[in-house]
Structure formats: C-alpha cells, structure tokens
Amino acid sequence: MSEAQEKQTTETSKKIPFVDYLILDDPPYLQAQECTSCDARYFDRRNACASCFEDQFRPVAIDREGIVTSFSIVQMGPIPYVSAVVDCGGTSVKCTIMNVEPSPEHVNLGMEVKLMTYSMGQDSEGTEAIAFGFEPI
Amino acid sequence: MGADTIWIIGSNMTRFGKHPDKDVVDLAAEASREALKDAGISLSEVGVLGVGNLMNAGAGIGQQLQKQIGQTGIPVFNVSNACATGATALRVAVMAVKAGETDVGMAVGVEKLAGAGLLGQRGPKPESETWQPSGRVGALSSTEGRIGTSIMPGVFAQVGMEYGHKYGGTSFELFAKISEKNHSHSTLNPLAAYQKRFTLEEIMNDVMIAYPNTRPMCSGNCDGAAAMIVVSDEKMKSMSLEVQKRAVKISASVLTSDPYVDGCQILPDVNTLTRNAAAQAYEQAGIGPEDLDLVELHDCFATAELVHYDNLMLCEEGGAVDFFESGAPWRDGAKPVNVSGGLQSKGHPIAATGIANIHEIVMHLRGEAGDRQIEGARVGLAHVIGLGSACGVHILEKVA
Numbered sequence: 317m318s319e320a321q322e323k324q325t326t327e328t329s330k331k332i333p334f335v336d337y338l339i340l341d342d343p344p345y346l347q348a349q350e351c352t353s354c355d356a357r358y359f360d361r362r363n364a365c366a367s368c369f370e371d372q373f374r375p376v377a378i379d380r381e382g383i384v385t386s387f388s389i390v391q392m393g394p395i396p397y398v399s400a401v402v403d404c405g406g407t408s409v410k411c412t413i414m415n416v417e418p419s420p421e422h423v424n425l426g427m428e429v430k431l432m433t434y435s436m437g438q439d440s441e442g443t444e445a446i447a448f449g450f451e452p453i
Numbered sequence: 454m455g456a457d458t459i460w461i462i463g464s465n466m467t468r469f470g471k472h473p474d475k476d477v478v479d480l481a482a483e484a485s486r487e488a489l490k491d492a493g494i495s496l497s498e499v500g501v502l503g504v505g506n507l508m509n510a511g512a513g514i515g516q517q518l519q520k521q522i523g524q525t526g527i528p529v530f531n532v533s534n535a536c537a538t539g540a541t542a543l544r545v546a547v548m549a550v551k552a553g554e555t556d557v558g559m560a561v562g563v564e565k566l567a568g569a570g571l572l573g574q575r576g577p578k579p580e581s582e583t584w585q586p587s588g589r590v591g592a593l594s595s596t597e598g599r600i601g602t603s604i605m606p607g608v609f610a611q612v613g614m615e616y617g618h619k620y621g622g623t624s625f626e627l628f629a630k631i632s633e634k635n636h637s638h639s640t641l642n643p644l645a646a647y648q649k650r651f652t653l654e655e656i657m658n659d660v661m662i663a664y665p666n667t668r669p670m671c672s673g674n675c676d677g678a679a680a681m682i683v684v685s686d687e688k689m690k691s692m693s694l695e696v697q698k699r700a701v702k703i704s705a706s707v708l709t710s711d712p713y714v715d716g717c718q719i720l721p722d723v724n725t726l727t728r729n730a731a732a733q734a735y736e737q738a739g740i741g742p743e744d745l746d747l748v749e750l751h752d753c754f755a756t757a758e759l760v761h762y763d764n765l766m767l768c769e770e771g772g773a774v775d776f777f778e779s780g781a782p783w784r785d786g787a788k789p790v791n792v793s794g795g796l797q798s799k800g801h802p803i804a805a806t807g808i809a810n811i812h813e814i815v816m817h818l819r820g821e822a823g824d825r826q827i828e829g830a831r832v833g834l835a836h837v838i839g840l841g842s843a844c845g846v847h848i849l850e851k852v853a
Contacts, residue, residue, distance in 0.1 A: 332584055334599065336591035358718060360589035367713040385618045386720060388610035389664035390602045399601035399663075401611060401720045408716030410601045420625065420664055425618040436593070440582040445593050448600075 500555025613756025
C-alpha cells in the first residue's frame with residue numbers, strides 16, 4: 317500500500333482510493349504531480365519530467381469539472397462503457413463516463429461533465445475501495 | 454565509406470491471411486527467399502539482417518530464420534517496435550548500408566496473429582482477499598473499463614473523435630466511408646486477407662467494436678511476412694541492367710518516437726510524431742506531399758486514417774474531412790491512399806506491415822502492381838505507426 321493510500325485509510329476509516337491520484341477528501345478530487353520547472357502534469361509515479369527532464373514535482377488539485385474532448389463507446393465486453401478524455405481546466409484526464417446511457421445519442425463531444433466517486437465494494441478486512449468517474453452535469 | 458543513396462532491389466510479401474500450415478519461420482523464409490530471388494542475389498552477399506517480430510520478441514527469430522535459409526555469420530538485429538517493427542527492421546538495414554558497414558542489407562518482418570483476438574487487452578489480475586495497490590498509479594485492480602480504455606480499437610476511436618472535436622465535420626458515417634474505400638480497393642489485391650467489398654450500410658450495421666469503429670473498420674489480425682533487399686549506389690551500379698531497371702530509390706527513411714506534448718500520457722499522441730516524421734522525410738527527399746502519386750498509410754482503424762491525411766500533410770491542417778470528401782484518396786482520385794486495401798482489408802500481421810506497405814509502393818513504382826496499378830506512379834510514401842509510440846515514414850522514387 318502506498319503512503320498516500322495508507323494515510324487515507326486511517327483518516328477515512330477503511331476507505332481507500334482505486335488509484336493514488338484520487339484524493340478522498342470532501343469533496344474528493346484528482347491530484348496531479350506538476351513539474352516545478354515546466355508545469356507539465358502527470359498522474360503516475362515519476363522518475364523525472366518527460367518534457368524538461370527535471371525531477372521536482374508539486375501536488376496540484378485538478379478541476380472537478382470539465383468537457384469531453386474525445387470518447388469511444390467500448391462494446392467488446394458484456395457491458396458497454398464510455399471511455400473519454402476530459403479537459404479539466406487545461407489538464408487532460410482519462411476516465412470512464414458514468415451515469416449515462418452508452419450510446420452515441422447520449423454522449424457528445426464538448427459535453428460538460430463532473431467528477432463523481434462510487435464504491436467498488438469491500439475486501440475481506442472490510443476496507444472499502446472508492447473509484448472515480450465523470451458524469452454529465 | 455558510407456553510401457548516400459540506398460536502393461531497393463528485391464521485395465516480396467506473402468499472401469496475408471490464415472496460414473495454419475506454416476509457422477513464423479516458414480513465413481519469414483518464404484518472403485526472404487522470394488525477395489533474394491527478386492533481387493537476383495545470393496544470401497552470401499547479404500551483410501546485415503534486420504528481423505522484426507513482435508509476438509516472439511525474445512525468441513531470436515532472425516537466427517531461427519538463418520538456421521532454415523542460411524547461416525552466414527552476419528550480424529542479426531532482432532527488433533520489436535510495436536506496429537512500426539517492420540519499418541524499424543528496414544531502418545536497421547538502411548542505416549548499416551548508409552554507414553558503409555556493408556553493401557547489401559536484408560530486412561524481414563513476420564507475424565502470426567490469426568485468431569489472436571483484440572490486442573492491448575490485459576486479463577484481470579488474480580483476485581486477492583484484500584485490496585493491493587500496484588503499478589505506477591497504485592491501482593487496486595485493472596484500470597481497463599474503470600478508467601477508460603487502453604484497448605486499441607477504443608484508443609484509436611478516441612484519436613479520430615479528438616480530431617472531430619478539434620476541427621469538426623466528423624461523423625460515424627464519415628469514418629465508415631473511409632472503410633468503404635479501403636475495402637473497395639482490396640478487391641484488386643490478390644494478397645489481401647479480405648477482398649470483400651462492403652456497402653456503407655453493411656459497414657455501419659456490422660458489429661460495433663468501439664464506437665465509431667465497427668468490425669470492418671478495424672484492421673484484421675492475420676499471418677504474413679514481407680522482406681526487402683537494400684543496396685548501396687555502388688552495388689546497384691554493379692548489377693545487371695535488368696536489376697537496375699527495376700530498382701527503386703529510397704529517397705527518405707525516417708523513424709521517430711512521440712515527443713512530449715500536453716496530454717500525451719493520457720491519450721497517446723499519434724499525430725506529432727507522424728507529422729515530425731513526414732516533415733523530416735519530405736526534407737530528406739527534397740519533395741513535398743504534392744509530388745506523391747500514392748500513399749500507403751497506417752489505417753489500423755478507419756478513425757486513424759483520417760488524422761494521418763492531416764499528419765502526412767496531404768491536406769491543409771484541419772482539412773482531413775474535406776480532403777476525404779473531395780474523393781482524393783480513392784484510387785481514381787488526386788491522391789490515392791491505401792490502394793492495397795489498407796490494414797482494414799489487406800490485414801495487419803503487425804511486424805510484417807511496416808515492410809509490406811513499402812512493398813506496395815515498390816510494386817506500383819515498378820509498374821508491377823497488376824490490376825490495381827496506379828498508372829505512371831513515380832513517387833510514393835509509406836507510413837506506419839506503432840502505439841507507444843514509433844513512426845516510420847519512407848519515401849520511394851522510380852528513377853531509372
């Protein structure tokens with residue numbers, strides 16, 4: 317368990333985020349690592365900045381609302397879902413669009429969406445995992 | 454002493470499709486031996502071998518091939534570079550000849566994929582009793598479906614949709630029409646895995662894989678190999694007139710990777726590296742997109758073909774939809790694109806693709822493309838992109 321998740325587990329009584337960059341605050345938000353030298357933003361564990369090669373980063377909170385700049389309705393499994401890229405105030409976020417019918421009539425480029433979270437269930441120790449998605453505003 | 458000009462004197466591709474009776478080495482051997490025969494040279498003259506294969510990247514397919522067709526002790530470079538693997542193998546041969554290390558290089562790309570299903574899909578992790586974060590984002594389980602998709606049809610669907618968001622004018626029907634064009638072209642290519650013409654309605658009503666790409670709008674997994682013999686100018690001039698007459702000049706050979714741009718680690722940016730490769734290739738060749746008689750570009754999905762019209766500068770920036778709707782990329786249009794049928798119908802045996810698309814150009818420039826010959830073709834461009842990403846662009850010219 318990562319340090320961030322461990323901290324959140326104790327603070328939120330056995331709730332952990334699906335990924336490190338989902339911060340289970342009130343309200344929850346996504347947190348990027350921003351390069352202190354060139355402002356490039358990342359969501360994964362970094363060795364250095366892919367843009368300027370420096371290695372110092374600061375955590376930044378990402379806007380909780382954005383617009384869909386690209387999407388696909390993936391229909392290869394039993395349950396179709398909407399994969400999308402959302403522009404949250406200039407930062408691109410990859411996500412699944414929730415609470416929308418997965419059909420071209422209901423999903424549009426430029427659609428306004430907001431961050432949401434949902435439970436993925438509990439493990440054998442009673443720890444609840446919380447995932448994120450975006451939903452239409 | 455390096456060589457300034459590199460020539461293709463031998464080229465071959467196997468039929469793409471299902472080859473249940475042949476293994477990877479059989480297919481590679483067939484293409485290699487035919488390419489040598491086409492060049493009229495012996496394997497003993499080849500000084501470097503570049504071999505691309507993705508699915509058995511650690512297996513030393515190059516040496517396995519040598520064990521079957523001839524062990525001459527020359528350096529072998531086994532390469533793996535996603536869908537640009539074939540172009541990378543050719544780059545190795547070209548670079549070696551260019552550097553003066555040898556006068557003759559051979560490049561081979563081979564893949565067996567028939568029945569492989571969708572690529573890029575990762576199975577679920579074994580169920581654990583407790584949540585266990587893993588990987589670079591500390592995910593508790595597979596992110597596939599939970600955080601969008603990383604499966605190819607979905608990723609490339611989003612590449613096309615992103616273009617639509619930026620410039621407008623795209624629709625499900627438009628993307629389907631691109632596929633209609635390529636399937637129509639494929640009816641003239643006897644080496645294509647699928648030679649069936651589809652109506653627009655058939656394409657749009659087929660099984661949806663990842664909107665807006667239905668099944669015929671996706672490249673077909675199949676088996677196949679392609680091989681090419683490249684030589685220095687000096688070597689070419691020492692060969693028979695018959696070989697010289699059929700030789701095709703490599704006016705540009707470029708390989709790029711994806712440079713950092715905002716958001717490129719969210720949705721792979723297949724545009725910038727293609728545009729960079731095209732710009733470098735046009736400069737190397739000293740020609741522009743207006744000079745091209747035909748183009749084979751990487752239509753792994755119908756949505757991808759659209760963006761590469763723009764990336765390869767076949768149209769004004771943002772003008773890909775108008776370019777397509779003008780009829781230009783049809784085989785009787787102003788700028789024929791994927792007259793082979795493209796990956797959607799010719800098939801996409803991954804590591805073979807980056808050599809096979811160059812082979813297609815070679816056939817047209819030699820005037821040997823049969824029923825699908827683009828009359829009088831003298832200049833062509835071949836493009837591949839492998840997600841991750843790697844992009845190969847080659848410009849070929851008929852000089853003799």
